[in-house]
Amino acid sequence: MKIFKTHTALLIWRILLLYVVLTLCRLLFYIYNSAIIGPIAISEIGGLFRGSLMFDNVSILYANAIFILLSLVPLHLRERGWWQSIMYWYYVIVNSVLIVGLNIADSIYFRYAHKRFTADDLFFAENDNSLQLALKFAAENWYMVLAGVVLIAMLAVCYGRKQKPQNITSGVWYYLISLLVLVLAAGLSIGGIRGGFTKMTRPITLSNATLYTPDNMRATMILSNPFCVLRTMGSSGKLHYERYFEPEELTKLYSPKHYPQGEIRQTELTGRNVVVFVMESFSAEHSALLSPNLYKEEQQKGYTPFLDSLMRQSYTFFNMYSNGKRSIQALPAVWSSIPSFKSSFVSMPQAMAPMKAMPALLADEGYRTMFFCGSNHGSMGFGAYARQVGVEELFSREDYEKVHGREDFDGYWGIWDEEFMQYMGEELSQSPQPFFSTMFTLTSHHPFVVPERYVGKFPDGKTAVHKCVGYVDEAFRRFFARYENEEWFRNTVFVFVADHVSSEKFSEEFRHSPGDYRIFGFMYAPDSALFGEHRAVISQIDIMPTLLGLMGYNKPYFAFGRDVFGEHRDVPMAVNYDNNLFQAITADYLITFDEKSIVGVYAKDDVEHSHNLVGEVDVEVVERDLKAFIQSYYTHVEAKDYLADDITTESEPES
Numbered sequence: 001m002k003i004f005k006t007h008t009a010l011l012i013w014r015i016l017l018l019y020v021v022l023t024l025c026r027l028l029f030y031i032y033n034s035a036i037i038g039p040i041a042i043s044e045i046g047g048l049f050r051g052s053l054m055f056d057n058v059s060i061l062y063a064n065a066i067f068i069l070l071s072l073v074p075l076h077l078r079e080r081g082w083w084q085s086i087m088y089w090y091y092v093i094v095n096s097v098l099i100v101g102l103n104i105a106d107s108i109y110f111r112y113a114h115k116r117f118t119a120d121d122l123f124f125a126e127n128d129n130s131l132q133l134a135l136k137f138a139a140e141n142w143y144m145v146l147a148g149v150v151l152i153a154m155l156a157v158c159y160g161r162k163q164k165p166q167n168i169t170s171g172v173w174y175y176l177i178s179l180l181v182l183v184l185a186a187g188l189s190i191g192g193i194r195g196g197f198t199k200m201t202r203p204i205t206l207s208n209a210t211l212y213t214p215d216n217m218r219a220t221m222i223l224s225n226p227f228c229v230l231r232t233m234g235s236s237g238k239l240h241y242e243r244y245f246e247p248e249e250l251t252k253l254y255s256p257k258h259y260p261q262g263e264i265r266q267t268e269l270t271g272r273n274v275v276v277f278v279m280e281s282f283s284a285e286h287s288a289l290l291s292p293n294l295y296k297e298e299q300q301k302g303y304t305p306f307l308d309s310l311m312r313q314s315y316t317f318f319n320m321y322s323n324g325k326r327s328i329q330a331l332p333a334v335w336s337s338i339p340s341f342k343s344s345f346v347s348m349p350q351a352m353a354p355m356k357a358m359p360a361l362l363a364d365e366g367y368r369t370m371f372f373c374g375s376n377h378g379s380m381g382f383g384a385y386a387r388q389v390g391v392e393e394l395f396s397r398e399d400y401e402k403v404h405g406r407e408d409f410d411g412y413w414g415i416w417d418e419e420f421m422q423y424m425g426e427e428l429s430q431s432p433q434p435f436f437s438t439m440f441t442l443t444s445h446h447p448f449v450v451p452e453r454y455v456g457k458f459p460d461g462k463t464a465v466h467k468c469v470g471y472v473d474e475a476f477r478r479f480f481a482r483y484e485n486e487e488w489f490r491n492t493v494f495v496f497v498a499d500h501v502s503s504e505k506f507s508e509e510f511r512h513s514p515g516d517y518r519i520f521g522f523m524y525a526p527d528s529a530l531f532g533e534h535r536a537v538i539s540q541i542d543i544m545p546t547l548l549g550l551m552g553y554n555k556p557y558f559a560f561g562r563d564v565f566g567e568h569r570d571v572p573m574a575v576n577y578d579n580n581l582f583q584a585i586t587a588d589y590l591i592t593f594d595e596k597s598i599v600g601v602y603a604k605d606d607v608e609h610s611h612n613l614v615g616e617v618d619v620e621v622v623e624r625d626l627k628a629f630i631q632s633y634y635t636h637v638e639a640k641d642y643l644a645d646d647i648t649t650e651s652e653p654e655s
Contacts, residue, residue, distance in 0.1 A: 051212030320521030335557030353640030360390025374415030463504035539574035
């Protein structure tokens with residue numbers, strides 16, 4: 001019958017085909033990431049399917065708006081062969097890239113980032129080795145690439161190119177009916193993109209996924225691309241946030257402007273050099289000292305024997321949490337005490353405003369400021385942000401190779417950590433004091449390789465990253481062995497902090513929040529009284545104010561974190577943004593917040609979040625402080641205000 005070959009019928013078939021392909025993409029996503037997402041009960045499938053359908057609507061409509069228009073435009077041109085060819089190739093190429101390619105790549109990316117690919121991830125494309133890494137990922141995950149090829153072939157074959165559209169009307173009725181169908185399709189498309197047709201319906205966002213499941217990982221599985229990329233495009237421009245408090249009340253509840261009290265304070269750490277090691281993917285899970293319950297059957301060995309021994313001589317934060325899950329989010333948190341939430345702070349246009357981060361504050365005190373990273377100059381945006389916050393000198397792969405040749409490139413990211421760490425020590429040994437130096441390590445990152453001379457030396461462990469963790473631990477041991485007796489070394493405060501947790505996990509505790517934010521964090525100062533255990537919750541943004549306090553810094557400064565020794569908080573907590581919900585991590589609970597109200601309260605030992613304690617425990621103080629923190633953050637970001645007032649009169653009280 002002709003009706004089954006009309007323009008409208010063929011369009012419906014081709015759109016339905018995209019739903020089938022997206023469903024298969026989501027099935028692949030789950031199979032590939034099942035260890036992270038966990039088993040799905042039959043009772044959950046209905047809700048997950050409904051949520052998936054809503055996001056698939058938007059992805060398909062975003063990607064195929066032009067195709068739908070070409071299919072329904074009320075002109076006889078659409079029966080022409082060349083017009084049909086344009087439609088076919090548009091459909092196959094665009095959907096191969098945006099529907100199949102992006103979702104297959106997203107499946108692989110999710111394992112490492114625990115989030116869907118969004119617009120603010122696009123900066124990675126600027127790296128010189130992006131193509132090489134992409135090919136490496138593709139080779140390692142060839143079966144996913146093969147699945148993608150099969151799905152693309154399915155689109156091309158099942159499109160029905162040989163089916164020529166037929167008209168069941170002619171004359172004026174052809175145009176009237178075609179126009180009516182086009183208007184109807186436009187209306188349905190608008191409703192599909194918004195998520196409904198009522199006046200009360202707001203365009204759906206990533207957080208709508210939590211309406212269909214309380215579990216963040218399952219909520220992330222519901223999402224699909226290109227929705228995630230296009231919906232977040234431009235999100236770092238104009239800010240939308242809730243105003244919970246009037247400005248005066250907000251300032252009383254929380255302020256990132258710090259005004260240290262008293263006269264100039266001389267401490268035993270005043271004037272010391274500062275060296276910060278930002279360690280790639282160093283989860284607390286790797287350490288037998290930080291996670292002894294994971295190593296009871298292994299005589300407490302773990303994978304970081306040297307760092308564990310060093311932590312026993314340091315001031316160690318046993319409950320240190322990252323404020324994000326990406327490397328570029330760590331540097332603003334550590335250097336500037338500025339977290340990242342919906343978008344990485346560095347990627348936001350508001351990040352370009354003047355600020356006085358820790359490197360700049362110490363530079364004003366006469367410190368030489370340096371940043372060492374063994375990757376290519378300018379890669380990953382690290383160097384650009386370093387310069388922005390007052391780091392005067394950048395040392396990269398190119399600088400290393402001028403001195404030591406090109407034999408120590410790891411083939412993927414940069415110079416091996418051991419060699420580059422030794423190189424930093426050589427530079428610091430020749431540097432005037434005092435200095436502030438940061439090194440970002442690289443080796444404990446996918447593709448998880450170690451130098452050939454170390455193959456077999458470190459235990460393979462329970463995950464692919466463990467042998468690399470053992471290698472980096474050994475690199476630190478060798479660095480200390482070479483330089484620990486030098487005068488500059490004895491006059492330095494060393495800060496160790498991970499950028500985020502590893503993508504590779506072996507325990508259930510670290511596969512779920514808050515475990516998947518728990519990282520290494522400690523301070524070591526030779527020949528000082530800085531020693532002990534800190535069991536309260538602390539996060540990366542607390543490092544800058546805490547270190548400044550220990551060094552006796554007494555001038556106003558801007559930081560969202562707190563000096564854990566000098567500033568009180570009723571309920572110490574770490575704040576981050578996980579799969580479209582804000583999280584507050586306290587000593588006892590994980591509290592999730594959807595910007596309107598508390599939606600989840602889980603005991604720390606409820607690893608799989610099986611018992612929501614909302615209404616059963618009092619979290620009023622946490623909710624108040626969390627709202628104040630979020631509003632203060634976005635208020636200052638919107639105003640591009642990252643400076644404390646340079647007062648010389650009576651100091652304001654610190655929140």
